[in-house]
Amino acid sequence: MSILLDADARVLIVGITGKFGTFSVKDLQQSHTRVVAGVAPGRGGQTIEGVPVFSSVAAAMKETHANAALVYVPAVVALDAVLETIEAGCPLIAYPGDGLPVLDAMEMRAAALDHGAHLVGPNSPGLISPGKAKLGFMPSFCYAPGPIGVISRSGSLSYEACFRLSSAGLGQTSVIGIGGDPVRGVNAAEAIGLFHDDPETRAIVYLGEIGGSEEYALAEYAKRPDAKPSAALLVGRTAPAGKKMGHAAAMIGSYAESWVAKVEALDRAGVVIARDLDGLASAGASALARAMKPAV
Secondary structure, eight states: OOSSOOTTOEEEEETTTSHHHHHHHHHHHTTTOEEEEEEOTTOTTOEETTEEEESSHHHHHHHHOOOEEEEOOOHHHHHHHHHHHHHTTOSEEEOOOOOOOHHHHHHHHHHHHHTTOEEEOSSSOEEEETTTEEEEOOOGGGOOEEEEEEEESOHHHHHHHHHHHHHTTOOEEEEEEOOSSSSOSSOHHHHHHHHHHOTTOOEEEEEEESSSSTHHHHHHHHTSTTOOOEEEEEEOTTOOTTOOOSSTTOOOOSGGGSHHHHHHHHHHTTOEEESSGGGHHHHHHHHHHHHHSOOO
């Protein structure tokens, strides 16, 4: 299996007539993903690369039975677009955009929870289940099917990390970008829970960074007697306190948000630590080896 996104995905693209939307039609199709509809207000009746365009999400879902949405609209209208998609009954939505106001992100997350939907993003490359489907813009060649679930706060880091894992024969069930903003849809604890419940995921690899507290969710999980083995790579070892390093949430405001504190907590919990990218494949393999050991 995989988490959230499987081979039965029927994707609609909100903002399909824009640059990213049009690009994504072919990109997703080349990644084994069925794109069944696009949405662009006032453009209903058109087609983009053979995909029908509708004026509303509700109309698109009614006609095509879409069950996943990729939202490509500017941040100033993203809240309306995401809420429309959630309220139309779409169970899985990815909003990759950045620059989203915190209050808008909070409202998006609250709406998704109220409707029983999963929102991936903002500030995220999306979600991919290699060999099955993709809901985002990550480079597909970096990924391969396998037994490791990957959670990442950084898009570019996840591409490089998964390319190295795949090159070492460590494929992935799903890779989810939870995003680098302070408020996100699916958070680390929720993503960990999804991988814990997925029977095909044997081990978890977490790609984290300084700032915030998401990494402590993995430390708490790893202490559970029924936890799946996990490995982690955290970036920002030399980052100075009080200075934002790229992502909005990547800033050390307290000792607990530092690289040292997080690595210490993960190490104490039994998570295999990769000190750098070169050590990630070895750490992932060690976690997977633990999962393969017969119970005593």
